[in-house]
Amino acid sequence: MERRRGAELEGVLLDAAWDELMESGYARLTMEAVAARAHTGKQVLYRRWRNRAELVIAAMRHRTGSIVENVPDTGSLRDDVLGVLRLMAERFATLGPDVVHGLLAEAPDLDPEIYTRMTSVMATIVKRAAERGEIPTDDLPDRVLTAPTNLLRHEMLFARDPLPASALTSLVDDVFLPLVSGRPGRSG
Amino acid sequence: MERRRGAELEGVLLDAAWDELMESGYARLTMEAVAARAHTGKQVLYRRWRNRAELVIAAMRHRTGSIVENVPDTGSLRDDVLGVLRLMAERFATLGPDVVHGLLAEAPDLDPEIYTRMTSVMATIVKRAAERGEIPTDDLPDRVLTAPTNLLRHEMLFARDPLPASALTSLVDDVFLPLVSGRPGRSG
């Protein structure tokens, strides 16, 4: 019997968790099923992750890269923001609402981080746009900066059907661009 | 042994569920505990609600009135919107993140309804403001209309700490009012 170890074993475990996630969703993913799929015992999982949520998060990180490390830079504010929203929507689509709802409920400590990260992405995009002279200032309230990403996240969380493409453009054209273009400096 | 029936029994059941909810949160609320607290059996619960989520939703509806039936009308757009946001925040505070996260995960069919309702509330408020001449038009894109309530909901879902009062005013002053005041008619 060949016995896996170290990084090799860990990779197998995370792949097994990911496959279970795709097949059963979060709610019906069990530690037993992940262990069985990886041809090992539960203890091997519990030795590395304290619970389902941690395992699933690790599996997601193992699979998908971070948006933070891949900020769009197209030369157009509109396209940059749209690019970020598309990345978010794409990722959400592969994960499915199940997973996000589940993690929200079971890993609340992680939740604030998820959306704090996005603030810096938006700040980068807006700063570039201001430097290009596309908008008057990059000194915007945080809630303006994160409005499009937060609204998108909200919509993905609550909508039952997949989002139409028009949702993304509406968020940019109806909400974000009006807020950053014509307005004077920050109010508070 | 006095045996409860009909509306009386139902009230007792919903009260028991509500009390359990307040005491244990959603994740640790069990049908067994609710039944025990109401001095009855589980079957009495399952005869009325198919699962935990339905029971909890019924208990919430039984306790708290609808925001829809109580649209603020202060004569000021800003105060009306703030009033709605305060109602939402207050309700969320009594329920706790647990409950909302849990329902989001276990009652996804209900989720879209929750925020669709708010659209009509905001439409009413905006219409009144337009009639008063406070804003140029009440013909706004849905995503502008629901931006403040959706952003608040998002923030409540993801924030770990209770929201500061400034969160509400920022949503109104930095995001909503700029969108509805200075802009021309809808773009799309």
Next chain:
DNA sequence: ACTCCTTAGAGACGGTACGTCTCTTACGGT
């Protein structure tokens, strides 16, 4: 090459809560 030590692989175990089923009996309707 031999020994030691960690830990993989496998499964048993007790615990909790689910949702169903069964049984007796209170009580409202006719």
Next chain:
DNA sequence: ACCGTAAGAGACGTACCGTCTCTAAGGAGT
């Protein structure tokens, strides 16, 4: 007075949790 519905109570089988135990594989050290 009778009958049918459903309350009250709890047993039951199932699922999965997280812990614990045991054997033996296979690196590390000498």
